Amino acid sequence: MRQYGLRGVGLGLFSLCVALALGPGTPEEIQMAGGGAQVEIETGPAKLVALTFDDGPRLSTTRRLLDGLELREVNATFFLVGQRIEGCEDLIEEMAEAGHQVGVHTFDHVMVTDLSREDFDLQVGKTRALLTDILGEGEFWLRPPYGIVDESVECWADGPLILWSVDPEDWKDRDTDRIVAAVLEHVQDGDIILMHDIYESSVDAALRIVDALTSQGYVFVTVEQLMDLRGVEPECGVCYRACPLPEGEP
Numbered sequence: 001m002r003q004y005g006l007r008g009v010g011l012g013l014f015s016l017c018v019a020l021a022l023g024p025g026t027p028e029e030i031q032m033a034g035g036g037a038q039v040e041i042e043t044g045p046a047k048l049v050a051l052t053f054d055d056g057p058r059l060s061t062t063r064r065l066l067d068g069l070e071l072r073e074v075n076a077t078f079f080l081v082g083q084r085i086e087g088c089e090d091l092i093e094e095m096a097e098a099g100h101q102v103g104v105h106t107f108d109h110v111m112v113t114d115l116s117r118e119d120f121d122l123q124v125g126k127t128r129a130l131l132t133d134i135l136g137e138g139e140f141w142l143r144p145p146y147g148i149v150d151e152s153v154e155c156w157a158d159g160p161l162i163l164w165s166v167d168p169e170d171w172k173d174r175d176t177d178r179i180v181a182a183v184l185e186h187v188q189d190g191d192i193i194l195m196h197d198i199y200e201s202s203v204d205a206a207l208r209i210v211d212a213l214t215s216q217g218y219v220f221v222t223v224e225q226l227m228d229l230r231g232v233e234p235e236c237g238v239c240y241r242a243c244p245l246p247e248g249e250p
């Protein structure tokens with residue numbers, strides 16, 4: 001069991017994405033980092049949301065999630081723990097080939113603010129190197145465990161830092177009904193939802209969330225697609241939690 005007690009500390013320091021509207025109805029072609037797949041999405045009035053999964057991969061649960069997402073033709077973002085990669089190489093390859101975004105969540109699931117520069121490079125760099133071996137060159141954006149960063153981490157990240165705006169705390173009670181309800185109650189256009197693909201209950205909840213929000217007109221995109229569609233340029237060392245449309249846009 002991992003400790004998440006410090007979740008959310010310091011989130012107020014982080015700025016939201018400044019989102020720019022794209023022309024309504026313009027088909028936008030997106031190149032995926034780490035995946036190479038291309039998708040076409042209608043921009044404009046569609047409500048966008050990014051499902052993100054931390055702490056995997058885990059063969060059984062991640063496989064079931066990938067199958068469920070494929071059935072629904074939905075893409076998500078996976079922030080992987082380096083020490084869990086061995087033995088899951090084929091799964092990760094499939095993940096990227098299906099168009100999902102792949103990022104890093106450190107090698108040992110450690111709090112990055114506790115690390116020396118050398119240890120940070122080991123935790124993040126080693127995981128990126130493993131992903132490069134499997135997927136080829138890619139950016140592999142970082143999600144810091146517990147969502148906690150400081151100025152050093154921002155300097156060292158070598159890419160954007162992806163946080164979240166909706167957290168159903170799916171690790172806590174593993175109660176699928178409660179997790180689904182927590183997300184549906186809070187979700188808004190442009191949100192980044194935090195979940196964990198290592199729990200059966202989270203996989204069940206995620207697929208129910210996809211079905212419910214799809215029927216409400218939401219389109220599921222990767223974090224990279226979300227930023228791209230909202231005209232947000234990913235910057236090194238900057239934290240992103242959501243990409244809502246700016247005030248006044250339809």
Ligand code: NI
Nearest residue numbers: 054055145146
């Ligand atoms: Ni985590």
